[in-house]
Amino acid sequence: MIQLQHIRKVFNAGLPNEYVAIHDLSLNIAPHQVTVLTGPSGSGKTTVLSLLGCMARPTAGRIMLQDREITSLPERFLTQIRRSTFGFIFQQFNLIRGISVLENVMLPAYPLGEPLGGLKKRALKLLDLLNLTSKGAAKVEWLSGGEAQRTAIARALVNDPGVIIADEPTAHLDTGLSREFLDIMGDFKGQGKTILIASHDPMVHESEIVDRVVKMRDGRIIDAGVI
Amino acid sequence: MIKAIDKQRYILDFTLSSLWRRKGKNLALVLVYTLVVFVLGSVMFFTQALKNEAALVLRGSPEIIVQKMVAGRHDLIPVSHGAQIGKIRGVKAVKARFWGYYYDPGAQANYTLMVPEDLPLKDQEIIVGAGISRVRRLFRGSSIVFRTYDGKPATFFIKGVLSPDSELLSSDLILISVPGFTRVFGVPPDRATDLTVQVANRKEIPTIAAKIVDALPDTRAITREEILRTYDAVFDWRGGIMIAILAGAVLAFLIFAWDKAAGLSAEEKREIGILKAIGWETADVLEMKFWEGLVVSLSSFFLGIILAYGHIFYASATLFEPVLKGWAVLYPEFRLTPFISGYQIAILFFFTVIPYTVATIIPSWRAATIDPDAVMRT
Ligand SMILES: Nc1ncnc2c1ncn2[C@@H]1O[C@H](COP(=O)(O)OP(=O)(O)OP(=O)(O)O)[C@@H](O)[C@H]1O
Ligand SMILES: [Mg+2]
Numbered sequence: 001m002i003q004l005q006h007i008r009k010v011f012n013a014g015l016p017n018e019y020v021a022i023h024d025l026s027l028n029i030a031p032h033q034v035t036v037l038t039g040p041s042g043s044g045k046t047t048v049l050s051l052l053g054c055m056a057r058p059t060a061g062r063i064m065l066q067d068r069e070i071t072s073l074p075e076r077f078l079t080q081i082r083r084s085t086f087g088f089i090f091q092q093f094n095l096i097r098g099i100s101v102l103e104n105v106m107l108p109a110y111p112l113g114e115p116l117g118g119l120k121k122r123a124l125k126l127l128d129l130l131n132l133t134s135k136g137a138a139k140v141e142w143l144s145g146g147e148a149q150r151t152a153i154a155r156a157l158v159n160d161p162g163v164i165i166a167d168e169p170t171a172h173l174d175t176g177l178s179r180e181f182l183d184i185m186g187d188f189k190g191q192g193k194t195i196l197i198a199s200h201d202p203m204v205h206e207s208e209i210v211d212r213v214v215k216m217r218d219g220r221i222i223d224a225g226v227i
Numbered sequence: 228m229i230k231a232i233d234k235q236r237y238i239l240d241f242t243l244s245s246l247w248r249r250k251g252k253n254l255a256l257v258l259v260y261t262l263v264v265f266v267l268g269s270v271m272f273f274t275q276a277l278k279n280e281a282a283l284v285l286r287g288s289p290e291i292i293v294q295k296m297v298a299g300r301h302d303l304i305p306v307s308h309g310a311q312i313g314k315i316r317g318v319k320a321v322k323a324r325f326w327g328y329y330y331d332p333g334a335q336a337n338y339t340l341m342v343p344e345d346l347p348l349k350d351q352e353i354i355v356g357a358g359i360s361r362v363r364r365l366f367r368g369s370s371i372v373f374r375t376y377d378g379k380p381a382t383f384f385i386k387g388v389l390s391p392d393s394e395l396l397s398s399d400l401i402l403i404s405v406p407g408f409t410r411v412f413g414v415p416p417d418r419a420t421d422l423t424v425q426v427a428n429r430k431e432i433p434t435i436a437a438k439i440v441d442a443l444p445d446t447r448a449i450t451r452e453e454i455l456r457t458y459d460a461v462f463d464w465r466g467g468i469m470i471a472i473l474a475g476a477v478l479a480f481l482i483f484a485w486d487k488a489a490g491l492s493a494e495e496k497r498e499i500g501i502l503k504a505i506g507w508e509t510a511d512v513l514e515m516k517f518w519e520g521l522v523v524s525l526s527s528f529f530l531g532i533i534l535a536y537g538h539i540f541y542a543s544a545t546l547f548e549p550v551l552k553g554w555a556v557l558y559p560e561f562r563l564t565p566f567i568s569g570y571q572i573a574i575l576f577f578f579t580v581i582p583y584t585v586a587t588i589i590p591s592w593r594a595a596t597i598d599p600d601a602v603m604r605t
Contacts, residue, residue: 040378046604047600049603050603054597055600055603056599056600057598075508075509079506082506083505087504090504090603094497094501094602095501096502097248099241099244103244107502107505108232108505108506108507109239109512110241110508111234111238111511112235113229113230114233115233116233153278167603170471171437
């Protein structure tokens, strides 16, 4: 479904602190599966996720999304693809402080300009699904770690994306909450969503919902795992 | 189409809640901004209103005024001088004027008593200016007692109050009949305060003025151009001070806008990154910032304008009193006639709202065009 073909990513190209984060990396992501990227810190997991999710462009190589070459698309189109295809869950949750949980969840849909009624209904349904109904009006800074995580998941899902991308989702969670997160991801996998996770948490690799573990080191894949 | 409106509504909603989230900072912004608009607006309203008043004064002033001089001072003029002036070629009409100052101990104010040229008044009737009407609570039908030159009381009835076309001029004015005037001041019957001369051809004014002084060596002839020059000098001087104030305010505003432009807080940058990462386009972020700048600057703009309007036209430009000192002695307690020109408002708008809005967008533009993956590493 998503293919990385001979990707190379260089940061600060041409400057003294030039750094090659990804070397000639090729990877095929299968649809409706849970794929986990793992490897030591600095190995390039986050970089690969951001390339897959159209957050950044590769220095060289091509990215295909459902047989469409997206590497050379202008920013506007990339944003549209990102909005409709990918839902992001960040390591730091990245919720917007000072506004309510419900507003945070609806935020990615604002640029689409759909009627408020429908949007609100969808957001409330997601809150219900993630056990956050009672927190809808709460400000996000009052939330516990697990609630903030679930709010971030709800936000990632509000535009009903086909692909969920999560970067170190369990880094700030205890065992119980990590398990809960994996269960939620399992449910979404059951609904046919494609899930990409970067994590060096053994609990994630060993989870039964994971179909494939890709091991990375120094910007290269050292074990592509079984598909 | 509906979608675009809904989208703007969402973005505006979010902007308003963002402004509210940072209310401390934003209220401070509005405060400073309002102050700047207030100062600029006050200066503008004030100079324009003064110019307006002056124009009214000049429109009504005669082409030549002839005064009799005694020992270098203005004295009463024999009405018979008028006949002599009337013989000079090019003179269309000569009229005698009666006016003087009356000190009212009750209000501790000087009034200008004047006989109107073309408004017949009965002996005991007077018409008072709006300022006097306010201070002494005189209205149509009420009466006032003056102390005449020889210490006797004289009662007058108010026929009406002058409409405040130009308060600068008419605030302290009382229109009175010739017999009334004579009774209060004891002016001899063959004397007037001064004479006004109307000329057939405006180009001849200086020549005729010279001829008058030639024929009547004990007089002086003041032309309208001379009055105009005096007013101009007054305005130039005051205008200079006003420009200094104006320049100061503009400078303060530029520094303020620049500071705002330079300072996008880390929190704001983080938010822009998040919005982009979750699917907002650069244009959406800029729209939000545009709304933000517009809401802050428009509300401050209107607030500042309203305050400035009140300051100049209802609070008698209290804060400009030092600049106005000389004027206030001439015209105690006056209110400027409210006057607003769309052109001025537009200028003020152009120099405040637009630079500010641009100043809000530019730094955001820089923040909004960075790759959204930066937020994955915070
Ligand atoms: N904007 C950037 N400029 C320069 N170097 C960068 C930039 N972003 C990432 N890097 C470098 O690229 C390398 C890969 O970073 P990346 O964040 O992908 O690693 P990671 O595998 O996600 O690590 P971690 O497990 O610690 O999150 C790192 O050495 C990092 O320092
Ligand atoms: Mg990482």
